[in-house]
Amino acid sequence: MYEATFELQGEGLVAELSREFSADIQLWCNDHSDLLYVRSERVASFRDELSGAVGIQESIRQGNQLVVVTDHCLRKEEQTLVETHLADNGCLSLPPLIYENGTKRSKVLALDPASLTAVYEGLRDDGAVTVRAKREIKGLHPDVPVLGLDDVFPRLSDRQFETFRVACDSGYYEVPRGTTTEEIGERLGIDRRTAEYHLRRAENKIAASLADHLTLLQ
Incomplete structure (x- = not known):
């Protein structure tokens, strides 16, 4: 198929x-x-x-x-x-x-x-x-619907994707954090608040999309 x-x-x-x-x-x-x-x-x-x-x-x-x-x-x-x-x-x-x-x-x-x-x-x-x-x-597995990456991961805007990618590459999600939103903004040429806005939008989309499909793991 x-x-x-x-x-x-x-x-x-x-x-x-x-x-x-x-x-x-x-x-x-x-x-x-x-x-x-x-x-x-x-x-x-x-x-x-x-x-x-x-x-x-x-x-x-x-x-x-x-x-x-x-x-x-x-x-x-x-x-x-x-x-x-x-x-x-x-x-x-x-x-x-x-x-x-x-x-x-x-x-x-x-x-x-x-x-x-x-x-x-x-x-x-x-x-x-x-x-x-x-x-x-x-x-196919009979218990799993036909899903691809396009279903599980949401569509991010170019700026949301870029901000999230820079945050990941810079260690923002490490413990302890390897960078700050101000430093992320400097790398992208935008201010801290704008960087935080794009990052939160990306995080919200990704979290909501993954949550919709977590039942597949139960």
């Missing part, structure tokens, strides 16, 4: 909401209604906007996180129907769909690598598309 992760510039409702509210969204489509897991500093406003647009059956909020069940499937709100290209080429979608700041990521499974190429070409005709990851799956 072969797996690829495609990233597209989203134009539908969910992509627009992720952009407007700087939200990280995971979406599981169930035809009659969808389940969304949302992380945003404006999660209450996100919920209100989604409720007004499509309706909500149920929701659970905890801090900046939200789980929502919509009144109906959001597929018709999408401008680029990935599923159409999958069906035409005998491929499968591996949920969830991932949305972040207006982009949409879709993981696709195929028996033939040529089918992935055909899906890519179809998506490219619809608009800009990037292949984020591609691999061959040679074996």
Whole structure:
């Protein structure tokens, strides 16, 4: 089997909401209604906007996180129907769909690598598309879902990645610490507060993403 992760510039409702509210969204489509897991500093406003647009059956909020069940499937709100290209080429979608700041990521499974190429070409005709990851799956364990590094580790901005990398290389996470945030900032040409902001954002994304998958180790 072969797996690829495609990233597209989203134009539908969910992509627009992720952009407007700087939200990280995971979406599981169930035809009659969808389940969304949302992380945003404006999660209450996100919920209100989604409720007004499509309706909500149920929701659970905890801090900046939200789980929502919509009144109906959001597929018709999408401008680029990935599923159409999958069906035409005998491929499968591996949920969830991932949305972040207006982009949409879709993981696709195929028996033939040529089918992935055909899906890519179809998506490219619809608009800009990037292949984020591609691999061959040679074996699976029945208790573990199909996961790659792209699932477990979050997408950091260039500045967040650079700050986190400098912190690691400089011994910031050693005991005792080998550097300070002020020194990290000096290496990057930014002030201490800015360095701390990017570092905390990176740490929060990494910790939250790993926490979502720790159950695999139990």
